[in-house]
Amino acid sequence: METFDALLASIAPVAGESRALVNPATGGVVGWAPVHTVEDLEGAVTAAVAAQPAWAALGHEARSAYLLKAATAVERSAEELAQLLSREQGKPLNGPNARFEVGACVAWLRAAATTPVIPETLVNDGETRAELHYRPIGVVGAIGPWNWPMMITIWQIAPALRMGNAVVVKPSEYTPLSVLALAKVLNEELPEGLLTVISGGRDVGARLAEHPAIGKIMFTGSTATGKAIIRSSAETVKRLTLELGGNDAGIVLPDADPKAIAQDLFWGAFINTGQTCAALKRLYVHEDIYDAVCEELTVVAKAMPMGDGLDENNVLGPLQNKAQYDIVANLVQAAKDAGARVLIGGDPDSSQPGYFYPTTLVADIDNSNPLVAEEQFGPALPIIRYSTIDEAIENANGLDVALGASVWSSDPTAAREVASRIQAGTVWINKHGAVDPRIPFGGAKQSGYGLEFGLEGLKHLGVPQIING
Numbered sequence: 001m002e003t004f005d006a007l008l009a010s011i012a013p014v015a016g017e018s019r020a021l022v023n024p025a026t027g028g029v030v031g032w033a034p035v036h037t038v039e040d041l042e043g044a045v046t047a048a049v050a051a052q053p054a055w056a057a058l059g060h061e062a063r064s065a066y067l068l069k070a071a072t073a074v075e076r077s078a079e080e081l082a083q084l085l086s087r088e089q090g091k092p093l094n095g096p097n098a099r100f101e102v103g104a105c106v107a108w109l110r111a112a113a114t115t116p117v118i119p120e121t122l123v124n125d126g127e128t129r130a131e132l133h134y135r136p137i138g139v140v141g142a143i144g145p146w147n148w149p150m151m152i153t154i155w156q157i158a159p160a161l162r163m164g165n166a167v168v169v170k171p172s173e174y175t176p177l178s179v180l181a182l183a184k185v186l187n188e189e190l191p192e193g194l195l196t197v198i199s200g201g202r203d204v205g206a207r208l209a210e211h212p213a214i215g216k217i218m219f220t221g222s223t224a225t226g227k228a229i230i231r232s233s234a235e236t237v238k239r240l241t242l243e244l245g246g247n248d249a250g251i252v253l254p255d256a257d258p259k260a261i262a263q264d265l266f267w268g269a270f271i272n273t274g275q276t277c278a279a280l281k282r283l284y285v286h287e288d289i290y291d292a293v294c295e296e297l298t299v300v301a302k303a304m305p306m307g308d309g310l311d312e313n314n315v316l317g318p319l320q321n322k323a324q325y326d327i328v329a330n331l332v333q334a335a336k337d338a339g340a341r342v343l344i345g346g347d348p349d350s351s352q353p354g355y356f357y358p359t360t361l362v363a364d365i366d367n368s369n370p371l372v373a374e375e376q377f378g379p380a381l382p383i384i385r386y387s388t389i390d391e392a393i394e395n396a397n398g399l400d401v402a403l404g405a406s407v408w409s410s411d412p413t414a415a416r417e418v419a420s421r422i423q424a425g426t427v428w429i430n431k432h433g434a435v436d437p438r439i440p441f442g443g444a445k446q447s448g449y450g451l452e453f454g455l456e457g458l459k460h461l462g463v464p465q466i467i468n469g
Contacts, residue, residue, distance in 0.1 A: 007080045011180040021177050024090040024318045025308040025354040031088075033176040036200040038207050041168070044196035045213050048139045048166035051193035056136040056164035063162055064113040069189040071109035077185050078102045085150060085178045086309035086317075090355070095315030096271050105154040105182065108453075111437030112158035115455055122466070129469065134462030136164030137215040137239065141208040143229070145221045146174035146320050147275040147377075150182045155452055156218040157186075157195060163461040168214070169197045170205050172221075174321050212236050216461070219243070220277065223401065223446050241450030241460055243443060246277045246403030247375040249396035250432055251418060252293055253389070253409035254286040261408050261430065262296035266304070268406065268432030270359065273306075273316045274379040275324070278404040278441075280432040282372050283383045284392040290385045294363050297383070298343045301359045306379075308354070319355040319378055328357050328378035331371045335382065340365035345380070367395050375401070389418060397423045403447035406432040 002010065013034035021030045055063065074081065082098040091097040120132040142156035149171060157167045171179035176199035183197045198204055209217055209232035216239040219229050223244040233240060250268065252261070268280040285293045306316035319325040332346050345360030360380040362371060372382045386392040396405060405424040409415040412429065419427040425443040428434055435441055440456040442448065450460050 002077060002080060004080045004083050007077065007181055007184070008084065008177075011177060011184055021088055021175075023087050023354075024320050025310075025356070027353050030084070031177050033180065033199050036198045036204060038200070038203055041170075041198045041200065041204050041207055041211075044168045044198050045139060045211060047193035047196060048168055049213055051191060052136070052138055052164070052166035055161075055166060055191060055194055058164075060117055060162070063164065066190060067109050067113035067158060067162060070186045071106045071113070073185050073188050074102065074109065074182070075106050078106070081150065081178070081181060081185065083310075084181050088177050089146065089149060089175050090309055090317040090320050091272055092307075092309040092311070092314040092317050094312055096267060097315065097317070098309065101148060101151045104151045108151070108154045108437045109158050111453075112162045112458065115162075115438075115458060117163070117455065117458055119467075131467045133465045133467060134163065134459055135465050137461065137463055138165060139214050140165045140167045140461065141211070141214040141217045142167055142169045143205055143208065143217065143219045143221065144169065144171050144179065145277075146172035147272060147277070149175040149178045152220050153179050153182060156220075159452070159458045159461045160216075160218070161190070161194070163458055165215075165461060166194045167196075168208065169195070170208050171197060171199060173199075173201060206232060209233050209238075210235060214238060216240065218450075223448075226448060239460075241442075241452065242448035243277060243403070243441075243450075243452065244446060244448035245375055245401055246279075246443065246447050247281050247373075247399055247401050248278055248404045248406070248424070248432065249422070250280045250283045250406040250408065251386075251389075251392045251396060251422075252283065252285040252289065253407065253411070253414060253418065254288045255410045255414070256289060256293075256408045257410060258289055258292040258296045262293070262300045264431055265293075265297060265408070266300045269381045270301075270304070270316065270379055271433060273319065274328075274381075275320060275377055276433060278426070278433045278435070280381070280406060281375060281377075283381060284386050284395060285383055286392075287385050287387055290383075294343055294361070294383055297361055297381075301344050301361055304359060306356060306359060316359060316379065317356075319357055322355060324377060325355040325357055328376050328380055331374060331376050332357075332360055332362065332380050335362050335365055335369055335371040338366065338369055340369065340371075340382070343383075367398075373399065393418065393421050400445050401447045402444035404428065404433065406430075
């Protein structure tokens with residue numbers, strides 16, 4: 001285990017161009033990241049191509065052993081990684097935030113290592129025997145976001161490595177230090193050249209998406225960027241796993257207990273200060289309990305401290321960057337201009353440092369308002385009143401994104417019936433955004449395609465091969 005300063009020093013650029021990364025809570029410099037070039041990317045791809053065959057030849061058992069050692073290495077450096085993540089991304093150490101994220105990295109590494117992958121016998125009737133196997137793709141390109149930079153990077157690289165691939169990672173330009181540090185810790189246990197992080201700009205990402213030696217791209221981010229990756233990857237017919245934008249709906253049925261669900265509703269929406277693709281971003285509540293749900297959510301929201309992530313008392317932090325702050329501020333202002341009722345928040349203090357937008361609940365808002373129809377990706381939740389279940393389902397299904405959704409009810413049977421009518425990759429009941437390394441996860445409509453997690457997620461990092469005979 002290294003000290004925090006030693007970890008930061010170990011990823012500091014030693015040559016070439018570099019740039020400062022600032023703490024979104026304070027504006028202070030966290031550290032300096034290398035600005036890698038397309039030429040650096042070419043070197044990383046060449047190393048990955050060279051390292052991958054020997055890694056694939058090890059087989060599942062040996063590769064899993066490496067991943068388990070890597071998980072233990074992350075565990076040893078967990079506090080130092082969480083401290084860096086909090087400084088660079090802004091999320092607090094406590095709550096479902098920085099320490100939680102590093103712990104999730106360990107959990108997903110171990111899950112990827114221990115999930116059995118065995119050939120599947122398709123036909124064995126005495127005359128024909130056919131088996132389904134999964135072979136390594138080769139080199140996987142992983143392009144990650146700034147909201148959960150460490151955890152989502154692990155979601156990409158752990159299954160890729162387990163299935164015998166090498167990986168080249170391109171982190172977000174907003175949070176490269178966290179990913180560089182994570183890779184440094186992982187590479188203490190992995191063979192050389194197998195995993196490389198290239199901290200560059202959009203030109204590097206574009207080249208990665210079109211590179212002829214890259215067999216698959218995994219991307220988490222906006223739908224617009226996902227479409228660009230699809231176009232760039234077409235020439236080489238790359239495999240793709242895309243987890244794109246979401247604007248997740250939650251439907252509260254009239255039999256729900258407002259007080260009982262308020263805490264889980266809040267964290268479904270405000271985990272990572274709302275900066276989560278599969279967070280609850282528009283809440284439909286039946287008119288019979290609408291006022292009670294608004295009241296109970298306001299009580300919970302008032303009790304959640306927001307501030308510098310290094311303060312052990314805080315559980316909500318800043319927006320990670322100014323561009324995202326402006327999106328949230330503009331959408332809330334559009335709701336206020338339209339006459340919606342602000343229950344709490346909605347009035348940021350611009351005299352304070354950092355990109356802090358207060359926890360905001362907005363009631364009596366029209367379903368067509370931009371705060372409802374567009375993904376806010378921040379700490380502002382619109383609460384929409386409905387009269388009939390058909391109306392709520394129609395509104396929930398009315399957008400072209402469909403990552404997740406949730407149904408809240410005291411009657412599991414009624415909740416599942418409603419859930420079956422919602423268009424989304426995952427529908428949770430009486431919770432929202434609760435991902436699990438054992439359970440496949442992926443989007444519908446323009447929220448992307450491909451599955452992650454569990455055995456299905458591992459299969460998406462291999463090439464299916466039928467052996468017939």
